[in-house]
Amino acid sequence: MEDLLIQALNGLASASSLFLVASGLTVIFGVSRIVNFAHGSFYMLGAYLGWTLVTRLPEGLTGTPLGFWGGVLLAALITGLIGMVVEMLLLRRIYGSPELFQLLATFGVVLVVQDLALMAWGPQDLLGPRAPLLRGSTDLLGLRFPRYELFLICVGPVVLGLLWLLFHRTRWGRLVRAATQDREMVSALGIDQRRLFTGVFFLGSLLAGLGGALQLPRESVNLHMDLAIITEAFVVVVVGGLGSLGGAFLAALLIGELHAFGILILPKITLVLVFLVMAVVLVVRPHGLLGRASAPVRGAAAAPDPPVGPTPRPLVIAGFAALALLIVVPPFLRDYEVSILVDLAVFVLFAASLHFIMGPGGMASFGHAAYFGAGAYGAALLVKHLAAPMGLGLAAAPLAAGLLGLAFGWFCVRLSGVYAAMLTLAFAQIAWSVAFQWVEVTGGDNGILGVWPAAWANTKLAYFYLTLALCLGGTLLLRRVVRAPFGMALRAQRDSTLRAEAIGIDGFRIRWLAFALAAAMAGIAGGLFAYAKGSVFPTYLAISRSVDALLMVLLGGVQTLSGPILGAIGFAGMQEQLMRASDLWRLIMGGVIIALVLFFPQGLAGAVRRLWEGRRV
Numbered sequence: 001m002e003d004l005l006i007q008a009l010n011g012l013a014s015a016s017s018l019f020l021v022a023s024g025l026t027v028i029f030g031v032s033r034i035v036n037f038a039h040g041s042f043y044m045l046g047a048y049l050g051w052t053l054v055t056r057l058p059e060g061l062t063g064t065p066l067g068f069w070g071g072v073l074l075a076a077l078i079t080g081l082i083g084m085v086v087e088m089l090l091l092r093r094i095y096g097s098p099e100l101f102q103l104l105a106t107f108g109v110v111l112v113v114q115d116l117a118l119m120a121w122g123p124q125d126l127l128g129p130r131a132p133l134l135r136g137s138t139d140l141l142g143l144r145f146p147r148y149e150l151f152l153i154c155v156g157p158v159v160l161g162l163l164w165l166l167f168h169r170t171r172w173g174r175l176v177r178a179a180t181q182d183r184e185m186v187s188a189l190g191i192d193q194r195r196l197f198t199g200v201f202f203l204g205s206l207l208a209g210l211g212g213a214l215q216l217p218r219e220s221v222n223l224h225m226d227l228a229i230i231t232e233a234f235v236v237v238v239v240g241g242l243g244s245l246g247g248a249f250l251a252a253l254l255i256g257e258l259h260a261f262g263i264l265i266l267p268k269i270t271l272v273l274v275f276l277v278m279a280v281v282l283v284v285r286p287h288g289l290l291g292r293a294s295a296p297v298r299g300a301a302a303a304p305d306p307p308v309g310p311t312p313r314p315l316v317i318a319g320f321a322a323l324a325l326l327i328v329v330p331p332f333l334r335d336y337e338v339s340i341l342v343d344l345a346v347f348v349l350f351a352a353s354l355h356f357i358m359g360p361g362g363m364a365s366f367g368h369a370a371y372f373g374a375g376a377y378g379a380a381l382l383v384k385h386l387a388a389p390m391g392l393g394l395a396a397a398p399l400a401a402g403l404l405g406l407a408f409g410w411f412c413v414r415l416s417g418v419y420a421a422m423l424t425l426a427f428a429q430i431a432w433s434v435a436f437q438w439v440e441v442t443g444g445d446n447g448i449l450g451v452w453p454a455a456w457a458n459t460k461l462a463y464f465y466l467t468l469a470l471c472l473g474g475t476l477l478l479r480r481v482v483r484a485p486f487g488m489a490l491r492a493q494r495d496s497t498l499r500a501e502a503i504g505i506d507g508f509r510i511r512w513l514a515f516a517l518a519a520a521m522a523g524i525a526g527g528l529f530a531y532a533k534g535s536v537f538p539t540y541l542a543i544s545r546s547v548d549a550l551l552m553v554l555l556g557g558v559q560t561l562s563g564p565i566l567g568a569i570g571f572a573g574m575q576e577q578l579m580r581a582s583d584l585w586r587l588i589m590g591g592v593i594i595a596l597v598l599f600f601p602q603g604l605a606g607a608v609r610r611l612w613e614g615r616r617v
Contacts, residue, residue, distance in 0.1 A: 013150075042205045242418065349471040363420060365412075401520050
């Protein structure tokens, strides 16, 4: 019983810390509808600024309550001001853009902040001081428990109470609640939404910074804090219900306690527990525990995307020229350069498969790497356990990924928007956990080695031509499906589900089959990548791999069929060159991504198409 009580208190402390970050994210999304991936960066900045202010105080203030707590509060305030500046300079310009482009812009902010933090504080972990007046432990029902953890347990409810008073007892808070429920009506009443959004971002960023600064006595400050916290914060927000503070608090308590007790019962399950919880909640309650469906948009409905027309002539000419170069030039290149071309061909098919469900299908996915990794493991497991030839392994790759897509897609295509995207992320993390922990079959973190091509394709050049043929064939197949009756039905249910069903289109069935087809194509890319590298690791299913595919699609443009091709080439080439040329490649790439979102919101292919159509007019 003593151990259970201690674990329960530890869970409460973790839940309180998580709620601080998630509450800010909830407030921001509830009002602005921005999927703020940079919220974790503000958490990290709060921790770094808190460390600097607390440890670099004048000699008379170091170690005093005023010095420590003043530094924590000042760090939170500065972080709020930084968030306000980011909102005014960047996010204010893209409020009318689709949610995924806002996600892309905030991911660019993440890359910029990571390198700025590296320049300012260095790569080493930084240890903060213990909190004055809260050092040591106290007697609680005959048990010794850290005082600082008890303090954190109290912080969460206090912050929840203060936020409730702010939103229910002040005019500004009532406006925020009104904007959360019906943003268009608030605008129609003459409220200046720009000032309202700026204030909300200041508050949300301040809460994130406060959450980061309060971690100083608990853990070290490092450059990985942002991505580590943002995933769990998103899970809390989605499980609780987008825009619901009470839901976020309830979800934080649920996840904190499950983490605390899960490590006692099934230690390995803690790696994926939050995603299991999210998957179960979204399947049972599609809008979260306390969430509600968003109010319908008033006024004229947004025009659907235009039918897929002919590809602009400059892109056609550039495509044929690039294909000719890919056929003629590789024999004159070095093996390393040919291997880069292999990776590029794989990424094109991977991006095209994601674009198929995002563009024509209108379904966002944050976990598309699950099917890329399933294809890689499908081929590798046959090699490891059955010594199967390469042909059989490449045939098994789309089969394994397609079956996984059928299983996961049956749940995911029933949801829409951010809820659907987060459910895909949950299933991808579950697949990653299986690959990481089922050591007897998958090799765990050591992976599967010795996955080499057959003798006739064991040279870099021969394998490149095989990869080029399969990836080009898969990409052209997806393009053909989009223009076929199935693709027209897919776009019809995307533009108007009710109208599509009224003329006899089974929207669920169309989306489900499209999801499985996209998964199978990603599986082909994963199988080819496995044979190219000679090994398979759980990182093939990781979140970072899904983010790469998402960036390729958004950089190229969702509205055009040539978008994923240009996006994959641009992203992979830019990343390769920047990583080789500069240690600050994240800063440069983040700046490029932000510039593309601001000046080319339709992506590279969309910009070319608009220029070509403008010339024709």
